[in-house]
Amino acid sequence: MLLDCVVAFKYKTLIRLFYSLKAQILAGGRGKGHFNTGFKGGVHITKDVSKVQPIIQQMLGNKLITKQTPKEGIEVKKVMIAESVDITRETYFSILMDRGWNGPVIMASPAGGMDIEKVAEETPHLIKTFPVDIFEGVTPEIATDVALFLNFEGDMREKAATEIKRLYDLFLNVDATQVEINPLAETSDGQVVSVDAKINFDDNANFRQKAIFQLDDKSETDPQEVKAAENNLNYIRLDGNIGCMVNGAGLAMATLDIIKLHGGQPANFLDVGGGVNESQLAYSPRE
Structure with missing residues (x-):
């Protein structure tokens, strides 16, 4: 049913240059994953509109296996078609609750992208933690320090700091326990874009975030x-x-x-x- 809708969609009105096709499963590592059929990758980028349907057909109904899925993989029931961003540099950014600090902390790395787990293992000095005072929040000074550590320069540093403050506001407003942006990207047209996000929500905030919790898809859960x-x-x-x-x-x-x-x-x-x-x-x- 989804495939019929996708095929009928007017692709040319959606994206000007690139098509980004992403298998929708509740697990990370999709880009480097593989399907039980042998098809490689749960994320594909193409300029050729004629390749969109064949790629989607390779994904839908098959199981995608990544580092974060069960060994048998997870069946792909949806594929998202999105505008592809022309990325010149990738960084990693996350906000999460830390029991040691008893509050939120920012974790950041100038070496973002698909291999962030490898960065943590082999070059841990490229990952830095910034504790956040829950009463003060992310101040302009903290946001600028994080942007500086992420190697944003010139006008891009101010744009990155603004995006970081907005992400912290999101973290609070949706009662998140984690907001992970990977990559927080610098683009060829001079923008800072949160390209991919994973957000965990506090189950205890269900009463306050009913609209969010109604979106919970339990089809992939045991x-x-x-x-x-x-x-x-x-x-x-x-x-x-x-x-x-x-x-x-x-x-x-x-x-x-x-x-x-x-x-x-x-x-x-x-x-x-x-x-x-x-x-x-x-x-x-x-x-």
């Missing part, structure tokens, strides 16, 4: 996990064969570690602490 969440249980399905039902998240994680240490494979994470009642416990997912 049905057991969905039902557990509906019963207010903290449950994550794993690949092993040893079931775990533990009182408290910390003890649950320690139990998983002990099982792995002795060569076992846990089948799940299940925390039944924190006021779980009899009816919830009776529901607890069964493998």
Whole structure:
């Protein structure tokens, strides 16, 4: 159904120069991923409108496998067609809640793009953390310092600082626990653009962000996990064969570690602490 709509769409009115085709799954690493059919990449850029339909056909209905998906991959049910940005330089920017700081911190790197995990492993000095005072927020000084670390120069530095402040406002306004922009890009026409974003929202803000939470797509989530969440249980399905039902998240994680240490494979994470009642416990997912 989606493919028919895409084929019928007037592509030429959408984008002037490039077509960016992105498989829509809830996982990162799509650009370097591969499909179960052998087709490479969940993100493709092309100038040729005649290639749009064949690329989409290679994606829809097939499973995309990346570093962040289960080993069998995730089925692609939607493909986004977007305007492609002419990027001259990529940086990494994120805001997340940090328990050590007891508030938000900014993490930034001038070496953004698909290999940010490799940067963290091999060149950690290229990643810097900027704590944010929750009462003061991202001041012009902090925004400028981050832009400077990201190697934005001249007028671009001011534009980057403005974008950074806007991203922090977004972080607050939507009750996010993380806003990750990768890349925060410098373009050939002298703009600073948040090209790709991943946003995590605080589940406790559901009552305040109803419009956002109504967009939640559970089609890629394990049905057991969905039902557990509906019963207010903290449950994550794993690949092993040893079931775990533990009182408290910390003890649950320690139990998983002990099982792995002795060569076992846990089948799940299940925390039944924190006021779980009899009816919830009776529901607890069964493998």
